Amino acid sequence: MTSHNQPNETQSSAILTSLGIAEEEWHAQGVAPQTLVGIYHDFLQRNTELLEIAKQTAHSLQHLPGVHAVRYRVKDPLHLLRKVIRKKTEYPDRHIDEYNYIDWINDLAGVRVLYLYKSDWHSLGKHIQANWALKRPPIVYLTPPAEAEVALEFQEAGVDIRWHDHGYRAVHYVVRTQAKEQRYFVEIQLRTLFEEGWSEIDHTVRYPDHSCNAFVRDLLAPLNHFTGQSDLVASFIRTVLEKLKTGAPLSEKEHTQLQVQISQFAIPDTEKQRLYLHLDALQRKNR
16 A cells, blocks of 8 residues: 655654654664655555454454453554564564565554453453454463463463563454455454553553653552452452352362462451351352
8 A cells, every 4th residue: 555655854754753762773773764654654544444444343342242341443653663663673683664564563453352350251262263363373461470370271272371570461362354455463452441440551651662660660560469359359259149149059179269369369367257258158058
């Protein structure tokens, strides 16, 4: 779709200035200014088409069981250029220009699926893989070391594990789509509502240059811990409600797992003891 109607010199200078990146930085990464301007111009021409693809993808997901909300967007053009520069840093031998960037950048169009309970990613992931071809295996971002046990569950489902030191959590799928004769990729992110809340706050702090004040970073860490705890409690509530509704007994394994979860809650010991008593009462009631 690259056109010969390229921006003039003044427009090109304005685009590069808006990046807020020193000229020597992109030169050091081997990224020519005219390449960045070319990508910017080509991407703007594709924007309407990409927005429609993102909208259609989101619409096909929003009514699935377990889905609470779906959001979609097309990448900001300047954020795209900054990502191209970062990709050159990560992969210096990779050549990215206005003719092939759509093959290298996976999130030109993005869809975010929000759900209530952590385990719902199973059914949503199965739906995605049944309805779209994947560019590469799905990836889950987890926080070490607390989620080391959770990693096994994802590995058994064929999901690649990426440890994220900053606390980001989500499952990412990159799917192939077709618009007329052009193939595009869409990144579908699966997150719980709690993960979304933390991520949005983290995003406003770090994006787009990924920098972060040390004080703010140290505040994000306990917020991330509370996020994980909230998802843990939500999953616990779901399990208890299911047992109360069906009257099915807790297996010894389930009972032990729930005891372990209670022990991990960041609450006073008196409250933990009360929850242990409730759990034992549920066990006796449903036998």
